[in-house]
Amino acid sequence: MLALAAAAACHKDTIVTTRTVxxxxxxxxxxxxxxxxxxxxLGDFEPPQIMPGPQFSAVGSQLxxxxxxxxxxxxxxxxxxGRWLGLAPIAASGDVDxxxxxxxxxxxxxxxxxxxxxxxxxxxxxVGTRALLVGGVSSGANGNEIPxxxxxxxxxxxxxxxxxxxxxxxxxxxxxVTTFGDGALVAGGGPASPxxxxxxxxxxxxxxxxxxxxxxxxxxxxxxxxxxxxxxVLAGGQTLLVGGSSDAAGTQVLxxxxxxxxxxxxxxxxxxxxxxxxxxxxxxxxxxxxxxxxAGGFDGGGKPVAWIEWLSSDFMSPHPMPQQLxxxxxxxxxxxxxxxxxxxxxxxPVGAPADFENTWVIDPNGVPTxxxxxxxxxxxxxxxAGSGGAPVLWTGATWLRWQPWTATFAGLSVLDAxxxxxxxxTCSPDPxxxxxxxxxxxxxxxxxxxxxxxxxxxxxxxxxDIPSETAPDRIPGAGVIAFDDGTGSLTLAKQGASVFVxxxxxxxxxxxxxxxxxxxxxxxxxxxxGAEVSVGDPQQCPGLLTTKGATSLDVVRAGTTVTWxxxxxxxxxxxxxxxxxxxxxxxxxxxxxxxVARDLFVKRAGEx
Numbered sequence: 032m033l034a035l036a037a038a039a040a041c042h043k044d045t046i047v048t049t050r051t052v053x054x055x056x057x058x059x060x061x062x063x064x065x066x067x068x069x070x071x072x073l074g075d076f077e078p079p080q081i082m083p084g085p086q087f088s089a090v091g092s093q094l095x096x097x098x099x100x101x102x103x104x105x106x107x108x109x110x111x112x113g114r115w116l117g118l119a120p121i122a123a124s125g126d127v128d129x130x131x132x133x134x135x136x137x138x139x140x141x142x143x144x145x146x147x148x149x150x151x152x153x154x155x156x157x158v159g160t161r162a163l164l165v166g167g168v169s170s171g172a173n174g175n176e177i178p179x180x181x182x183x184x185x186x187x188x189x190x191x192x193x194x195x196x197x198x199x200x201x202x203x204x205x206x207x208v209t210t211f212g213d214g215a216l217v218a219g220g221g222p223a224s225p226x227x228x229x230x231x232x233x234x235x236x237x238x239x240x241x242x243x244x245x246x247x248x249x250x251x252x253x254x255x256x257x258x259x260x261x262x263x264v265l266a267g268g269q270t271l272l273v274g275g276s277s278d279a280a281g282t283q284v285l286x287x288x289x290x291x292x293x294x295x296x297x298x299x300x301x302x303x304x305x306x307x308x309x310x311x312x313x314x315x316x317x318x319x320x321x322x323x324x325x326a327g328g329f330d331g332g333g334k335p336v337a338w339i340e341w342l343s344s345d346f347m348s349p350h351p352m353p354q355q356l357x358x359x360x361x362x363x364x365x366x367x368x369x370x371x372x373x374x375x376x377x378x379x380p381v382g383a384p385a386d387f388e389n390t391w392v393i394d395p396n397g398v399p400t401x402x403x404x405x406x407x408x409x410x411x412x413x414x415x416a417g418s419g420g421a422p423v424l425w426t427g428a429t430w431l432r433w434q435p436w437t438a439t440f441a442g443l444s445v446l447d448a449x450x451x452x453x454x455x456x457t458c459s460p461d462p463x464x465x466x467x468x469x470x471x472x473x474x475x476x477x478x479x480x481x482x483x484x485x486x487x488x489x490x491x492x493x494x495x496d497i498p499s500e501t502a503p504d505r506i507p508g509a510g511v512i513a514f515d516d517g518t519g520s521l522t523l524a525k526q527g528a529s530v531f532v533x534x535x536x537x538x539x540x541x542x543x544x545x546x547x548x549x550x551x552x553x554x555x556x557x558x559x560x561g562a563e564v565s566v567g568d569p570q571q572c573p574g575l576l577t578t579k580g581a582t583s584l585d586v587v588r589a590g591t592t593v594t595w596x597x598x599x600x601x602x603x604x605x606x607x608x609x610x611x612x613x614x615x616x617x618x619x620x621x622x623x624x625x626x627v628a629r630d631l632f633v634k635r636a637g638e639x
Contacts, residue, residue, distance in 0.1 A: 051126040052094060054087070054106060054117060055188045060138035062115045062131055064088035066108040072101030072121070073486035075538045075637035077493065083109075097121075100638065104129055105482045113446075118461060118482040119186050120160065128186035132464075132479035136446040140466070141190030145169055145473030146178040151225070152204030153178070155468050155475065157460035158215040160185050163238060164456065164468060164475060167204045168223045177202040177223045180244075183475055185460055190475070197244025203232055205281070205312075207262035209270045212293045214238045216251070216270050221258040221279025231258035231279050235291060235298075254289045254300040261315035263323060266344065266560035268293045273325055276311045282331045284309040288342075304346055307353040308338040316367045319531075319616075320395060321561025322350060324373055327363045335360060339375075341397060344561055351397025357388070364412035366422035366433075370531050370618075371395040371504030374422055374433060378409045392438060394505040395527075402438045402506060405431060413467070416459035418483035420502025420533040423465060425453045435502040436514070445478065452476075462534060483534040485614065493541075493634035495532060497521050504529040504618075520629040523552055523621035531557075531618035532633055539636035542586040542617060544628045546597075551575055552626035554586045555618040556593065556609060564607050566595045567622055572605035576622050584628075588615065589636065 052070065056062050068087040072078065076098075085092040087108045097104070106117040106129050113136070119129035132138050140162075144150065146169030153167030162183040169178045180193040199217065204227065206220030218235035221227040233256035237246045253272070260275025272289040276282065286309035291298045310328035313336070318324055321344035328336045337360070340353035357363070360377035368374055373393040388401040389409055410427030417423040417432060423443060424431045428450055430443040445451075456468035463481035468474075489495055497519075503512045511525045521530065542554055553576075554566040566586050567575035572595060575584075581597040591611050594602040609615065617633050619626070 048099070050124075052097075052104070053126065053128050053187075054131050055128060055186070056115070056131045057138055057140050057188045059142075060133045060136065062087055062108050062133075063110050063112060066110040066115065068106060068108040070094050070097065071105040071107075072097040073103040073105060073484070073488065074098070074101045075486065075635050076100060077635055078488050103484050103486045105484075106131060107482070116463070116479050116482050118463065118484060130184075130186055130188045132477055133446075134479055135444060137451055137476050137478050139469075139472070139474040140188055140477050141181055141183050141475040143473055144178070144181045144190075144468070144475055145470065146176050149470045150178050150468065150473070151470070152223070152227075153456045153468060154206055154208045154217075155456035155458050155466060156208035156210075156215065157185075157458045157466070158208075158210050158238070159213065159240070161240065162458060162460060162466055162475065163208055163215055165208050165217050166199070166202070166206050166220060166223065168225050170225045175225055181475065183466075185464075193244050197242065197247070199236055199245055200247055200250070201232060201234060201236070205258045205279070206232075207260055207270075207272060209262045209264050211237060211270060211291075212268070214240055216291060216293075217245075218251075218262065218270065218272055218291065219253060219257045219260055219275065224279075227258075227279035229279055231256040231275070231277055233257075237296075249296065251291060251296050251298060253291070253298045255285075255287065257285055257289070259311035260285070261313040261325065261328070263315040263317050265290075265317065266321060271315070271323065273315045273323075274306055274310045274313045274328065276331075281311045281329065281333075284311045284329075284331045302346065304342060307340050308336055310336045314363075314365045316365060316373065318367050318373070318395075319369065319371055319557065319561060320344075324365070324367070326356075326365050326373075326375070335363065339393070339399075354397070354399065356391065356399055359383075362410070362412060364414045364424070366414035366416075368392075368422070368435070368502065368504070369420040369533050370435065370502035371529060374414075375399070376405065376409055376412045376414075376424060378412060378427075390440065392506050400506055405440045406442065407431060411453070413453055413455075413457050415457065415465035416462045418462040418481045418534050419499060420531075423480065425451065436498050436507055438506045443480075451478075485534070485536040487535055489532075489535070489633060493632040495631040495633055497530070497631065500533060501530045502533050504531070518547075518629065520547055520627055521619065521631070523619060523626045526621050526623060529555065529618050529620040531555075531616050535633075536614040536616050537588070537633070537635060538612075538614060539590070540588050540615070540617065541634050541636055543630075543632045544584050545630040546581050546584055546627070547629060548627045549579070549581050550624055550626050551578070551581055551584050551597075552619040552628050553622050554584070554595070555620050556588055556615040557618060558610060558613040558615050562610070562613075564593050564605060564609055565620065566593060566605060571607040572603075574603060576624070587636075
């Protein structure tokens with residue numbers, strides 16, 4: 032049981048609200064009853080120290096430490112056989128459900144999702160606290176069939192097969208699935224067939240959690256038919272459809288974009304740019320800066336597209352020119368880096384030399400640089416989000432984790448007895464959870480690697496461990512970005528070079544640091560649209576970079592206001608305000624001169 036205590040405004044006595052916390056463990060990955068559990072409440076406050084216990088099997092135990100202001104619950108259960116982890120949001124009212132998975136061990140969350148045979152052409156997407164497996168075709172001993180949509184509840188581990196009455200009105204394969212309002216938009220695609228022919232579909236359907244299926248009273252008409260498109264959710268909640276093909280087979284590739292508005296349920300191509308290179312099945316990423324990155328995919332002849340290109344967040348501003356990168360690669364995968372920029376890996380063409388440059392970092396200015404190749408061969412690369420600014424890569428046979436401060440991949444310890452079967456249908460509901468369709472076994476499988484999230488604490492007192500809790504926005508190195516283990520100093524030597532605290536976002540926050548050389552960095556507060564307030568910028572927060580004799584810097588964000596002070600002196604207010612209620616990530620950036628800082632502390636200013 033979870034007892035939440037809150038003092039009512041008109042009462043002296045504390046009012047206690049009792050809510051139930053229920054942990055759910057999939058049958059395929061059960062936890063032992065003797066494991067000791069830890070229940071850690073997180074929110075916009077510095078959390079108290081939480082002691083382990085009670086036993087995981089102790090049903091009905093009181094958990095008075097869970098504060099009513101908590102917004103996330105992290106659960107861990109440990110015993111000699113291993114550890115199980117769970118992460119769930121805490122709503123303002125109601126009970127709390129949390130799914131527990133074994134750490135670093137693949138687990139089947141849903142079985143029998145393939146029909147009578149291998150399910151192909153499906154899309155797996157995370158939508159709030161659910162994962163949707165939508166569309167495709169199943170070809171097996173019983174002939175070709177149209178598989179049902181499955182909904183996996185990521186709080187209770189329940190997998191629901193939608194009844195035909197609330198499933199897709201139009202069966203489709205190779206469609207896109209994106210968050211849309213409080214549900215999902217399933218757009219375009221081709222007819223559900225193992226050998227799709229004819230035109231692509233020009234409609235989209237809306238999944239509604241409240242209805243428990245698709246809203247059969249509403250169909251969105253796209254600006255033009257398309258299948259095999261990329262899709263991304265914009266900062267305003269609209270879905271952007273990118274490229275694809277006008278035919279179901281993927282031979283008539285498109286360069287047009289289409290924007291679907293979640294409020295009006297209207298699609299429009301008006302005012303949107305064209306891709307420089309038409310392509311089907313592209314990777315489309317919304318970067319931390321708000322820019323849209325487009326890469327990979329195939330041309331009308333089925334050959335991989337080697338061009339990478341960018342679109343500005345308003346589709347109007349200048350952006351880097353498209354570039355060719357690793358022409359001839361047989362497969363590719365791309366991941367947005369939390370510090371900024373993009374990580375890219377490529378499967379080599381037949382006959383490629385042993386030193387084939389299969390790993391690249393593309394900085395926020397669009398400049399690609401080759402780094403050390405992966406320590407394992409790449410055949411079918413797939414990226415999953417990873418905590419600590421470290422995307423997780425499935426190479427086609429093994430797991431690797433990116434190391435942002437060394438710009439290398441390292442082996443990831445996964446306890447599976449046999450290699451995973453990761454299909455093209457994949458998603459990352461949170462940075463510590465990977466989900467994929469296992470076609471060979473007809474399951475949706477999951478791998479829990481951690482529980483870091485927007486409300487996670489730093490070390491006691493808000494101390495930031497630079498090497499493990501920040502990520503650079505480009506390849507670190509002398510003359511660019513460097514961290515000195517001996518002195519604990521961070522040097523930002525190139526104008527614009529930045530590091531950001533990973534995983535966590537903040538409401539009201541205080542930031543303090545020591546300035547060993549009186550050369551302060553810009554303190555960047557970046558909201559989830561990519562908009563920034565840079566403390567020290569001459570237009571936004573003037574005066575800081577010209578301050579003489581500064582040995583310490585304090586920055587405070589309270590509501591819409593941002594202030595700064597040096598050496599414990601009077602606070603100066605920035606002229607540019609943050610949007611009310613905007614959550615921000617915290618970064619340090621070099622201004623016009625080299626900047627040095629150490630002893631960085633970032634503390635949440637909310638009350639528990």
